[in-house]
Amino acid sequence: MDLKTIQDPSFVRDLSNEDLKQLASNIRTFLIENLSKTGGHLGANLGVVELTLALHKVYESPKDRFIFDVGHQSYIHKILTGRAGQFDTLRQYKGLCGFPKRCESEHDLWETGHSSTSLSAAMGMAIARDVKDEKHAILPIIGDGALTGGMALEALNHIGHEKKNITVILNDNEMSIAKNVGALHNALGRMRSAGKYNRAKDDLEWLLKKIPAVGGRLAQAAERLKDSMKYFVVPGMFFEELGFTYYGPVDGHDFNDLLENLNYAKKTEGPVIVHVMTQKGKGYHPAESDQTDKWHGVGPYKIDSGEKIKPDAAPPAWSSVITEALRREARSDERIVAITPAMILGSKLEKFGEEFPDRLFDVGIAEQHATTVAAGLATQGMKPFLAIYSTFLQRAYDQVVHDVCRQKLNVVFGIDRAGLVGADGETHQGVFDIAFLRSLPNMTLMMPRDENEAQHMVHTAMNHEGGPIGIRYPRGNAKGVQVDPEHKLIDIGSWEVLQEGSDAVILTFGTTIEMALEASEELKKQGISVRVVNARFIKPLDETMLHDIMQADMPILTIEEAVLKGGFGSSILEFAEENLYRNQVIKRMGIPDRFIEHGKVPELLKEIDLTKEAAVSNLKEMTPSKRKRA
Numbered sequence: 001m002d003l004k005t006i007q008d009p010s011f012v013r014d015l016s017n018e019d020l021k022q023l024a025s026n027i028r029t030f031l032i033e034n035l036s037k038t039g040g041h042l043g044a045n046l047g048v049v050e051l052t053l054a055l056h057k058v059y060e061s062p063k064d065r066f067i068f069d070v071g072h073q074s075y076i077h078k079i080l081t082g083r084a085g086q087f088d089t090l091r092q093y094k095g096l097c098g099f100p101k102r103c104e105s106e107h108d109l110w111e112t113g114h115s116s117t118s119l120s121a122a123m124g125m126a127i128a129r130d131v132k133d134e135k136h137a138i139l140p141i142i143g144d145g146a147l148t149g150g151m152a153l154e155a156l157n158h159i160g161h162e163k164k165n166i167t168v169i170l171n172d173n174e175m176s177i178a179k180n181v182g183a184l185h186n187a188l189g190r191m192r193s194a195g196k197y198n199r200a201k202d203d204l205e206w207l208l209k210k211i212p213a214v215g216g217r218l219a220q221a222a223e224r225l226k227d228s229m230k231y232f233v234v235p236g237m238f239f240e241e242l243g244f245t246y247y248g249p250v251d252g253h254d255f256n257d258l259l260e261n262l263n264y265a266k267k268t269e270g271p272v273i274v275h276v277m278t279q280k281g282k283g284y285h286p287a288e289s290d291q292t293d294k295w296h297g298v299g300p301y302k303i304d305s306g307e308k309i310k311p312d313a314a315p316p317a318w319s320s321v322i323t324e325a326l327r328r329e330a331r332s333d334e335r336i337v338a339i340t341p342a343m344i345l346g347s348k349l350e351k352f353g354e355e356f357p358d359r360l361f362d363v364g365i366a367e368q369h370a371t372t373v374a375a376g377l378a379t380q381g382m383k384p385f386l387a388i389y390s391t392f393l394q395r396a397y398d399q400v401v402h403d404v405c406r407q408k409l410n411v412v413f414g415i416d417r418a419g420l421v422g423a424d425g426e427t428h429q430g431v432f433d434i435a436f437l438r439s440l441p442n443m444t445l446m447m448p449r450d451e452n453e454a455q456h457m458v459h460t461a462m463n464h465e466g467g468p469i470g471i472r473y474p475r476g477n478a479k480g481v482q483v484d485p486e487h488k489l490i491d492i493g494s495w496e497v498l499q500e501g502s503d504a505v506i507l508t509f510g511t512t513i514e515m516a517l518e519a520s521e522e523l524k525k526q527g528i529s530v531r532v533v534n535a536r537f538i539k540p541l542d543e544t545m546l547h548d549i550m551q552a553d554m555p556i557l558t559i560e561e562a563v564l565k566g567g568f569g570s571s572i573l574e575f576a577e578e579n580l581y582r583n584q585v586i587k588r589m590g591i592p593d594r595f596i597e598h599g600k601v602p603e604l605l606k607e608i609d610l611t612k613e614a615a616v617s618n619l620k621e622m623t624p625s626k627r628k629r630a
């Protein structure tokens with residue numbers, strides 16, 4: 001079947017198991033071929049081909065509500081709901097989003113990107129359904145990794161208590177991005193190995209309930225029997241105790257098993273968990289045999305060998321630069337401990353873990369917990385380094401405020417993927433951290449311009465005794481500059497002039513420095529002399545330098561790859577206002593007040609006018625006398 005002809009998933013309901021198998025095979029080939037060109041979340045999607053088909057066979061989307069947790073595994077759902085034809089644009093500028101998107105289809109009911117939200121969303125939808133007296137199923141589809149997130153556990157607690165009709169599909173592939181961790185993971189392991197739940201018992205109970213008069217009492221007896229046996233035989237005891245009916249473990253690649261259990265679930269009242277065992281990467285050898293989950297999210301690759309098509313030799317990733325510097329610090333300071341919320345691979349902490357196996361903690365998808373663990377460590381004189389993506393730090397805001405900043409604890413935040421991230425889009429752009437961190441008392445925030453400055457910042461942060469300190473660094477590769485042999489301390493709050501100039505000043509840091517230097521170079525040719533300052537401390541500001549600039553009445557252009565509202569440029573406006581520089585000319589460039597979708601970073605920067613050309617034109621406007629002369 002040509003997948004591009006699919007308009008609507010209802011046809012799946014009429015397919016035989018043989019047809020479903022054939023379709024599953026077509027979909028796998030389609031995914032492997034398309035993603036070899038565009039990249040994307042291959043492993044997770046190959047694992048849920050049969051599961052997604054089975055769900056569309058038993059349930060009716062969009063009447064029944066499919067809610068994909070994280071949403072990176074929703075590609076098959078996208079194919080079945082009429083979007084196969086757009087897969088050549090997957091995750092590209094103006095193309096198909098890599099996550100569910102409400103504006104793309106009426107079948108995408110819940111937008112995600114961050115994990116562990118599906119059960120709470122399901123609960124909200126279930127309450128609405130019942131208040132409105134509607135009848136439909138609600139189907140959160142959540143991975144074993146996402147289930148370790150605090151929100152998911154809070155939702156289980158609530159759903160089990162309220163006894164709402166919600167069917168949780170637990171997609172258990174034993175992986176988060178890397179191997180899943182934690183006690184809950186171990187509990188799921190015991191359920192997996194306990195074998196099938198004795199369904200005959202459930203059948204009996206269900207049948208007995210159907211028989212009038214005696215049904216009630218017999219059913220009660222069966223219930224008691226079931227309860228007493230549960231402790232010995234029921235693999236899903238954990239969930240049963242929380243108030244869920246447990247079905248599983250189900251072979252997630254076997255249509256008979258899937259359909260049988262989903263049909264049971266459909267008939268069952270109250271909260272249900274269908275525990276489905278899947279294999280990440282199923283059907284594509286390089287991804288199947290991958291234990292480190294390098295196929296979780298991939299760039300383009302060669303189909304035959306699975307070899308990744310990488311750009312030519314590039315400098316090390318920013319994450320590696322930071323964690324290598326941390327590793328060096330940790331050799332001479334035993335108090336240094338690294339923490340990651342499920343991102344050992346992304347944050348490039350593997351080598352740190354190899355060298356210091358007792359000093360690296362993967363806490364699962366648990367950003368809030370990770371932050372407060374770091375705070376707890378700091379109270380004991382340890383030096384915690386929390387490696388966390390900017391976008392996921394949003395989850396831990398109260399912990400940053402209440403536990404870390406308020407107690408002025410020496411926690412170091414390695415704020416990874418700061419700035420625009422590209423293909424993951426809206427949900428993953430790391431553009432809010434400056435606005436939400438710089439407003440917090442006791443917080444110090446910095447961003448390096450290259451790997452040399454990065455290593456000195458790591459040293460500075462690990463030796464900082466003045467409360468929390470964050471180093472933000474972007475996605476992608478560093479600059480490839482020569483690094484100093486020794487780590488050095490940088491004075492807190494000190495900026496650096498990179499290019500002298502007398503007509504105007506650009507204050508910027510990190511990824512936008514290059515653009516500023518180029519703009520200054522271009523303006524020099526036009527007779528305008530622009531100073532470029534590496535404002536490497538976003539907080540505190542270099543007040544001495546700022547007073548000098550403002551007293552000299554030089555127009556200031558701030559440039560940041562972060563939101564303008566509440567950002568670094570805003571802090572310069574505040575400084576001018578607080579210090580009564582009433583006539584100071586200040587213009588800010590940064591990210592406007594809207595969410596930025598997926599695409600390549602240069603394309604996105606162009607879309608929002610965060611370019612060298614825009615800097616040049618702004619500076620010309622800000623120096624009118626010079627412009628006339630030029």
Ligand SMILES: Cc1ncc(C[n+]2csc(CCOP(=O)(O)OP(=O)(O)O)c2C)c(N)n1
Binds near residue numbers: 073280
């Ligand atoms: C709050 C949050 N933290 C971290 C991530 C990064 N992340 C994306 S997918 C993933 C693993 C999810 O594991 P699981 O739910 O088991 O799905 P699988 O990919 O194994 O199918 C992680 C940690 C995220 N999306 N959201």
